[in-house]
Amino acid sequence: MITLIVLLASLILWLPQNCIHEGAHAIMARIFGWKTQKFWPFPGYTASDGQFRFAYVLWAPGNPTISTTKRALIYSAPVLVNTTLICSLLFIVIITYICEASGIVAAILMGWAINNFVDGANNCRLLLTVGEKFPTSSADLVRCFRELDWSIKRANAAAIVWLALISAAVTVLVTLVLRM
Numbered sequence: 001m002i003t004l005i006v007l008l009a010s011l012i013l014w015l016p017q018n019c020i021h022e023g024a025h026a027i028m029a030r031i032f033g034w035k036t037q038k039f040w041p042f043p044g045y046t047a048s049d050g051q052f053r054f055a056y057v058l059w060a061p062g063n064p065t066i067s068t069t070k071r072a073l074i075y076s077a078p079v080l081v082n083t084t085l086i087c088s089l090l091f092i093v094i095i096t097y098i099c100e101a102s103g104i105v106a107a108i109l110m111g112w113a114i115n116n117f118v119d120g121a122n123n124c125r126l127l128l129t130v131g132e133k134f135p136t137s138s139a140d141l142v143r144c145f146r147e148l149d150w151s152i153k154r155a156n157a158a159a160i161v162w163l164a165l166i167s168a169a170v171t172v173l174v175t176l177v178l179r180m
Contacts, residue, residue, distance in 0.1 A: 002107045002177060009111025015041060017115040018055040020085075024077035025140075029059040032070045051138075068147045075144035079162070082120040086166055089113040090173050096180075103180030110177045117170050124159040127152075 018041040026036045038058040045052055059074075089109045096106045123141040127134075134146055134155070145155035 002103055002180070005104055005107040006111045006114065006177070009108040010114050013112045013115055017112070017119060018042070020081060021078040021119055022055050022057040024081040025057045025074055026059065028074045028077035029057075032066055032074065034059045034061050034066070034074075068149070072144045072147040075140045075147065078140055079120050079123060082116040083162070083166065085116045086113050086169050086173075089116075090169050093173050093176050097176045103177065106177045106180055110173055113170060113173055117166060120166060121163060124163050127155050127159045 022039060022041055026039055029036065036057060036059050038056075040057070041055045043052070043054050046056060048058075089112060093106045093109055093113075096102075096109075123139050126137050126139040126142055127145070133152055134142055137143075141155070141159065145152075145158075150158075
């Protein structure tokens with residue numbers, strides 16, 4: 001029963017997760033003085049390049065001389081949000097477990113945490129499947145590390161560390177929920 005709730009929660013929370021992901025880009029761009037031209041949280045083909053995307057946000061530089069570090073922060077904003085949400089959801093599930101509260105709430109939270117994990121892991125996957133140079137991808141982390149002028153080895157190491165830490169958090173979360 002818990003597994004079914006987790007799967008349903010993941011599906012139902014997919015659209016809000018897209019909004020959070022693209023919203024993180026838009027908010028970070030706004031912080032640095034850029035303007036959001038289009039916010040599209042639904043799957044589809046973009047008019048600019050005709051590529052399929054699960055969601056996207058277009059922004060225009062209000063300040064064209066923005067630093068590469070700020071551009072990298074705009075690209076990596078969703079991964080920072082994913083990490084924060086996974087850790088927050090883990091904390092809430094731990095409290096729920098300690099208080100012996102309903103496993104249904106914890107299962108719903110776990111579904112959302114899994115969405116965040118998949119979102120971040122998908123970016124890491126694109127880094128870990130390449131050779132000596134970055135792929136010609138528009139994935140958030142690929143663009144982030146390109147902006148920072150990191151080597152592919154350094155970017156892969158960062159992705160592996162993030163995956164290891166977040167995988168541990170999600171494993172604890174899943175273990176707790178399944179024990180409820």
